[in-house]
Amino acid sequence: MDPLLAVARAYNLGVIEDACEAIGAEYKGRSAGTLSDAAVFAFYPNKQMTTGEGGMILTNHTDWDMLFRSMRNQGRDVFNAWLNHTRLGYNYRLDEMSAAMGLVQIQRIEALLTKRAQVADWYNERLAEIDLIERPHIAPSTTRMSWFVYVVRVRPPASRDDLMQRLAEVGIPSRPYFTPIHLQPFYRDMFGYQPGDFPVTERLGAVSLALPFSGVMTEAQVDYVCEHLQAAILETSAA
Ligand SMILES: Cc1ncc(COP(=O)(O)O)c(C=O)c1O
Known part of the structure; x- marks a missing residue:
């Protein structure tokens, strides 16, 4: 700012x-x-x-x-x-x-934020052990984080889209976050943008994965997500 x-x-x-x-x-x-x-x-x-x-x-x-x-x-x-x-x-x-x-x-805002921070901490701990997953970085200027989503970056040879598919197969929803704005159909039609116009944005858009995240998640649910993420990475990056 x-x-x-x-x-x-x-x-x-x-x-x-x-x-x-x-x-x-x-x-x-x-x-x-x-x-x-x-x-x-x-x-x-x-x-x-x-x-x-x-x-x-x-x-x-x-x-x-x-x-x-x-x-x-x-x-x-x-x-x-x-x-x-x-x-x-x-x-x-x-x-x-x-x-x-x-x-x-x-x-209840303090309690709501504290619960989300707890869920983020559980993810941070478990994902530190998982290769090819880059956890969210908190900028030094952020003296208090308010957790809204939990988004990781998937490093090659693992593939974000393959991981999403594997997770979905075991009942874990996850989402790309975000598809670059200039590649949305409206912006392509309106302004003629094409893949390749903003390579850094596109590279990040292709590897960012929002994991299930809310203030009502339990530690066991975070474990479930992380275990399946780990298994999916081993399977897909070995394939
Ligand atoms: C960063 C940001 N800006 C704007 C909005 C839009 O909010 P609303 O649809 O309530 O106007 C959202 C909602 O997802 C958001 O996350």
Whole structure:
């Protein structure tokens, strides 16, 4: 964030943090979501805390605050003004039931984050023993990690796609994470991107594997995943 903020300052740009996967995380001791002009959080059920769907935007700028409140409320300028639309807005209000769920979840946020960190620790320990699997690196500037997903890199001669297939055969779901944006059909059609345009991104996109991860996983389940991952690596890289 510091280098980004320096560039933004130099060119008089606003910065909006995408903190959707980072609730509770800290960058050099400062909380994700407080580092820039505004920040967004997402509360889909796969996130550290959930409201079912929806999210939240934070800002300390009073004028932005009024703008965001207006835009989410169909462009009404004064909050609750009856059918008086000053700008083109959206219906982006979080509904009451979702907000109620969020209020309860946020009270449990420390416990939710601690449980996820425990699951990540179990993976870190077990995967340290497994050749050809590179565990997640935590940047030194991340003074508190908030675990959202657990993504490893698969080193050759092991193949990410073969491992996914083997894991699926024993009932373990895993996913590529992420397919590079420029290779998504929409971006190819719209901008003409092709394989080879961003080789580093593509290399990483081909070897990144999201393992099953949630705050309700047990140690035995982590063991099960790691044992089968180890077996799959031995089988596929020997073949
Ligand atoms: C980093 C990041 N940004 C943005 C989003 C989008 O969130 P939403 O679909 O709730 O707007 C997500 C959700 O998966 C995310 O992980």
